Amino acid sequence: GESVGLHLPTLSVQEGDNSIINCAYSNSASDYFIWYKQESGKGPQFIIDIRSNMDKRQGQRVTVLLNKTVKHLSLQIAATQPGDSAVYFCAETGLNTGNQFYFGTGTSLTVIP
Amino acid sequence: KAGVTQTPRYLIKTRGQQVTLSCSPISGHRSVSWYQQTPGQGLQFLFEYFSETQRNKGNFPGRFSGRQFSNSRSEMNVSTLELGDSALYLCASSFGQGAGELFFGEGSRLTVL
Numbered sequence: 001g002e003s004v005g006l007h008l009p010t011l012s013v014q015e016g017d018n019s020i021i022n023c024a025y026s027n028s029a030s031d032y033f034i035w036y037k038q039e040s041g042k043g044p045q046f047i048i049d050i051r052s053n054m055d056k057r058q059g060q061r062v063t064v065l066l067n068k069t070v071k072h073l074s075l076q077i078a079a080t081q082p083g084d085s086a087v088y089f090c091a092e093t094g095l096n097t098g099n100q101f102y103f104g105t106g107t108s109l110t111v112i113p
Numbered sequence: 114k115a116g117v118t119q120t121p122r123y124l125i126k127t128r129g130q131q132v133t134l135s136c137s138p139i140s141g142h143r144s145v146s147w148y149q150q151t152p153g154q155g156l157q158f159l160f161e162y163f164s165e166t167q168r169n170k171g172n173f174p175g176r177f178s179g180r181q182f183s184n185s186r187s188e189m190n191v192s193t194l195e196l197g198d199s200a201l202y203l204c205a206s207s208f209g210q211g212a213g214e215l216f217f218g219e220g221s222r223l224t225v226l
Contacts, residue, residue, distance in 0.1 A: 034214045043217030047224050089156065093212045099146045100169040103156035
């Protein structure tokens, strides 16, 4: 079956530092990837996405890197702020599977003021 | 623009009962997906509806069912509840037919006693 996993379940960073959250996936046919942020008591919130024809995409303070060779995805957050404290999930889906996403187990990011 | 609305937010049921959860997608969104979130299994795909048709179904027993109405609102039903069905049930809507950004509601927290 599908397998999307995270290397680290928890991550603590100092405010102002950069954060890197990693994700491994197993399906080489995966075509579309999304990073979500989930705060306590809320639903997941879209951060950034990337398609398999790209290897890097940048947003506001965030960058997603995709390495299809080793089936690895990472999320970089620049100048991490206390409001970035949350659980971060990677999610992937393949061609012709609509919105049937497979989610990773999540990484809990804690920002230390 | 109103977000995805899920009702009820919290509910408590006993084993053997059934439950119906409701989801109103963002206006104009025609795809509605349902996910189950538990501490042990993470986020797992239940099913997706597009224009009143079930497009994809996850690996859940037949006790889990859903439907979508002509106004894109969706309901999911769980019959013969088991203790293991206790979870946060998340609804997500998306605009198009292909894979795209999912907008999640805040979920319905189901506790089965």
